[in-house]
Amino acid sequence: MKDEIKGILDKLQNGEISPEKALKLIKNIDIKNDFDKIKPARKIKILIIDGDDHKKIHLPGIPFxxxxxxxxxxxxxxxxxxxxxxxxxxxxxxxxxxxxxxxxKEIFDVIKAHGSFDLVDVISENDVVKISIL
Structure with a gap:
C-alpha cells in the first residue's frame, strides 16, 4: 500500500496526474488487507524515570x-x-x-485494533515517560 501511494504522489509531483486524479487513486487503494495483518494489542506497559529524584516506575505489560x-x-x-x-x-x-x-471498552477496542505502538514517548535530559501498547 505504501508503495502504491508513493507512486501516485511521485506522479502528482512530476505533473503526470492532477491532484483530483491522485486523490481518486489513493481513495481506491484497498487498505483492508493491511489492517488484516495487524496483530491486535493485548497489553499496556508504562515506564517512568525521574532522573532528578532517581526514581523509576516500571510496570510490566498489563492486560487490557x-x-x-x-x-x-x-x-x-x-x-x-x-x-x-x-x-x-x-x-x-x-x-x-x-x-x-x-x-x-470503546476506547480500548480502538487502541487494541491498531496493534503495537508507543502511545507516549517523551525523553528529556534526565527524565523518561513511555507508555507502550503491546
Missing part, C-alpha cells in the same frame, strides 16, 4: 482486560468516595461526571 476492569471500578467507586466530601473542588466534581460517561 485488567486495565478495563480497574477503570470501570474506579468510575464506580470515585463518585461514591467523594459524594459526601465537602472539600472537593467543584471542577473535580464536574470532571467525575464527565468521566462517568466515558466508554472505556
Amino acid at each position: 482486560g485488567l486495565v478495563s476492569f480497574l477503570g470501570k471500578l474506579g468510575i464506580i467507586i470515585a463518585p461514591l468516595a467523594i459524594k459526601n466530601n465537602r472539600n472537593i473542588d467543584p471542577k473535580a466534581r464536574e470532571a467525575l461526571k464527565v468521566i462517568k460517561e466515558i466508554n472505556l
